[in-house]
Amino acid sequence: MIRLICVQNYTKKYGDKTVVNDISFTAKDGAITGFIGHNGAGKSTTIKAITGVIRPTSGSITINGIDIQKDGKKAKSQFGYVSDSPDHFLRLSGVEYLNFMADIYDTPLDERSAFIENYAKRFGIYDSLNSTILSYSHGMRQKIMIMGALIHNPSVWILDEPLTGLDPQSAFELKQMMREHVKKGNSVFFSTHVLEVAEKLCDEICIIKKGELLYCGTLDELRATHKSNASLENIFLELTETKE
Template identity: 60%
Template sequence: MIELKNVSKTYNGSTYAVDDLNLNVKDGEIFGFLGPNGAGKTTTIKMITGIIAATKGEIKINNTDIQKEPLKAKMEFGFVPDSPDMFLRLKGIEYLNFMADIYDVPANVRKERIKNLAERFGMINALDDQIQSYSHGMRQKIIIMGVLIHDPEVWILDEPMTGLDPKSSYILKEMMREHADSGNTVLFSTHVLEVAEKICDRVAIINKGKILFCGTLSEMREHFKNSESLEKMFLEMTENE
């Protein structure tokens, strides 16, 4: 579960990138976080993950306050950032073991998880190569694998399908559904509205730092009676702002 209460962020003391945001992402759901560029999505995700501090408000991951107990809260989630270009000089297997070390994953457990994830993402033959030799899509896959190595209850994914081939994208969506159906939490941001429409249980639309809508797609359709697709509803909502 992810809870945000009256969360705001300002970088200059006057203009708010995120303004009094309230959000509750429940266990057992895939929650889509949508908004145009500069809407406040990445700022919100960085506050949830503890990369930056909120100016005011409270953020909890599985009832642990990210600002008061950051290490405990960070053990609860796995975070896929919007750029996979990191630790490029490490080999794939070195990076996965590094991530497993951070989260104290036992040797026998990590070995099995690495094997399963590598098989699922088609990365078995690439683990002994340096990450800098990977394509963008392969880098994205190794980052996702590293995030999942400690089997976190909460997944926080910032544009996770960028650069993935159709098969890998399908596999990730399948894994997201499996994770949520097991009673866990998945929060992801995306620009691909068709993906959100197909897999999300609920969505929130943010623009100019404020939540314009939060709920199911059927609830949104009830509000926008003349709009059939999420894309049309999204455009109508954000353009009116």
């Protein structure tokens, strides 16, 4: 199976306003692909289309070769999605939420138990699993949402600003998990504002500005068209021609 996200000629309009304009790229297997751009550039709109939350105005999107619009249920079973907000299912306890997600994906009891123990200990929330998500800090909610998205061991990870709110140790653990995942031949596609993280972590970079895709490829290829020793931050600011 080819483990990748393939976006072809994706456009999203709201009325007369074009939010994303005719972009195409792939997030390949065995690679961490970073999706970067200013606020309002179209990152979340693109990710919501990839995950089937919204429908494209035109274009096609496939996950592991499965069209998200034509066979949404099968396509959605291929990936784990972490949205840019962790404030969901607040009345459930952490373990209730994880078991709920595991039930949706028919994750066997032995597999989910091992997953919950492993990830909860790595994230430092094992002792809080029986508390309600409402009582969690923002960072703890982010961790439990990440665990819920990954509990069925999907080949493709789609993460929208996943490091926001995480403490340094948990951010380190998540980055390690991402590296471990792609070493198995899987795919990680994530958006981030932290360019230093993208530079150190990503195998490929996609840069979007005002709904237009400016670049998608390796950082080495990007540097080849700029100063060879330039940081991703400097190249990004040069390409987007504006500072936040």
